[in-house]
Amino acid sequence: MKYLIYARKSTDEDDRQILSIEAQLTELKEFASKEGLEIADEFIEAKTAKVPGRPIFNQMIARIEADGPFGILSWHPDRLARNSVDGGKIIYLVDTGKIGGLKFPTFWFDATPQGKFMLNIAFGQSKYYIDNLSENVKRGLRQKLRKGDYPAFAPIGYLNELRHHTIIKDPQRAEIVRKIFQLYSSGKYTFEDLHELSFAMGLAGQRKGKAITLSKIQTLLKNPFYYGLFRFKGELYQGNHEPIISKQLFEKVQRVMQERGKPQKKSLKSYTFKGVFKCGECGRQITAETKIKPSGKTYTYYRCTKKNRVCAQKYISEQNLTQQLNKLFQKVALSVELKNYFLNRWEKDFKDFSTNANASAQNLKAELKIIEAKLNRLLDIYVDQAINREEYAAKKQKLLNRRVEINEEVENFGRKGNVRLGLFKEWILQAFQANSIAESENLEEKRSLLKKIGSDFRITGQKPLISLQNPWSLSAKKAEFISMSG
Numbered sequence: 001m002k003y004l005i006y007a008r009k010s011t012d013e014d015d016r017q018i019l020s021i022e023a024q025l026t027e028l029k030e031f032a033s034k035e036g037l038e039i040a041d042e043f044i045e046a047k048t049a050k051v052p053g054r055p056i057f058n059q060m061i062a063r064i065e066a067d068g069p070f071g072i073l074s075w076h077p078d079r080l081a082r083n084s085v086d087g088g089k090i091i092y093l094v095d096t097g098k099i100g101g102l103k104f105p106t107f108w109f110d111a112t113p114q115g116k117f118m119l120n121i122a123f124g125q126s127k128y129y130i131d132n133l134s135e136n137v138k139r140g141l142r143q144k145l146r147k148g149d150y151p152a153f154a155p156i157g158y159l160n161e162l163r164h165h166t167i168i169k170d171p172q173r174a175e176i177v178r179k180i181f182q183l184y185s186s187g188k189y190t191f192e193d194l195h196e197l198s199f200a201m202g203l204a205g206q207r208k209g210k211a212i213t214l215s216k217i218q219t220l221l222k223n224p225f226y227y228g229l230f231r232f233k234g235e236l237y238q239g240n241h242e243p244i245i246s247k248q249l250f251e252k253v254q255r256v257m258q259e260r261g262k263p264q265k266k267s268l269k270s271y272t273f274k275g276v277f278k279c280g281e282c283g284r285q286i287t288a289e290t291k292i293k294p295s296g297k298t299y300t301y302y303r304c305t306k307k308n309r310v311c312a313q314k315y316i317s318e319q320n321l322t323q324q325l326n327k328l329f330q331k332v333a334l335s336v337e338l339k340n341y342f343l344n345r346w347e348k349d350f351k352d353f354s355t356n357a358n359a360s361a362q363n364l365k366a367e368l369k370i371i372e373a374k375l376n377r378l379l380d381i382y383v384d385q386a387i388n389r390e391e392y393a394a395k396k397q398k399l400l401n402r403r404v405e406i407n408e409e410v411e412n413f414g415r416k417g418n419v420r421l422g423l424f425k426e427w428i429l430q431a432f433q434a435n436s437i438a439e440s441e442n443l444e445e446k447r448s449l450l451k452k453i454g455s456d457f458r459i460t461g462q463k464p465l466i467s468l469q470n471p472w473s474l475s476a477k478k479a480e481f482i483s484m485s486g
């Protein structure tokens, strides 16, 4: 495909800063040879582009319509058009394939809906940006937003799919993004931790492959795009892209972030059981420290902080503590037989539940239909200017959030039953897993299991004391439990 060069400079006030036609031509030819573009013809004009009816421009369009496809090479989109008629003509010819490419040394164009949207802005008065867009463009944009097309570059974890003009999951990065949300929601990781981890996991920026910045991690964790909505000019829209995480997880992350208030300096993980136990004698925190033996070996100890108070408790080595915890884990663990017994019970309960849940799911689906209708009506009311922008945005956000919630509820019904059944099954599997956690060397796993099975963790006389939670307290007395439920 050959390219047509179009250069223009008028006596308009706006054009005073623009390169002379000579300079434009020189730059464009240099650009063409660098990019390997073959030039078929040059079109040079000294007229304003604010109103339709430039003779040379029209000649070029006629040539394209007759002998296209051609590409166009111009200094900037505002050289080609500064009114919606000529701008629309160009975009129409791009859409119909008569214009096979648009190249500008000062403007990056790509034939996606977003690219065309940006081009349309460039054709208009870019100074006033969106406020001065013609009503046509606004309507087109509204249409796109209603369809759920995100009119910008895809956030990290997604890619702009150029052929179908959609946003798709990035096969490499989506999983890492999900992991970052999960890790942060556990409350054990700081932004700094995740920043380091993200690079280790291979989450580099899309363009230059550089590590993403610390502040990007925070922005990422606040972006509703990942659960299916998107924000555009301060308003929330339902996207048509596939979510990477659930709304539940997103909200959990927002809660953790709020609780933290600000990023913490130190990692919480340097001593596995630090901050978990309290002293059984004086109630102070149990802290941790490392000691180096004359042999050069290092040992971790846990002891009462004893701040401003007399306390007779001795320290306990991490090894000793771990061994005692392992015994506790074995005590609450389920054997294979018990695991299977409970799984069978769970399945029966699940079947009963599903029958009842079907009815509830029908109700939710009915509510979904009502929300759809309300959303459509709301847009009509807004377009008719019966309500203002703020009212519209607030009402829409409420409806969209409810829609996401319902969709998740419906899915939950289908997938894993209600929360109680989910927790029951989770417990069966965790209690079975407790066997291998007792045997493993992984302290992090032990810490997380410990937090699940009990509360009020204390150390007295070098012995950990834990008040077990249901159903873990029951599984600690397995024999009774079996006869009770059997």
Ligand SMILES: [Zn+2]
Pocket: 279, 280, 281, 282, 283, 284, 304, 305, 306, 311, 312, 313
């Ligand atoms: Zn103490």
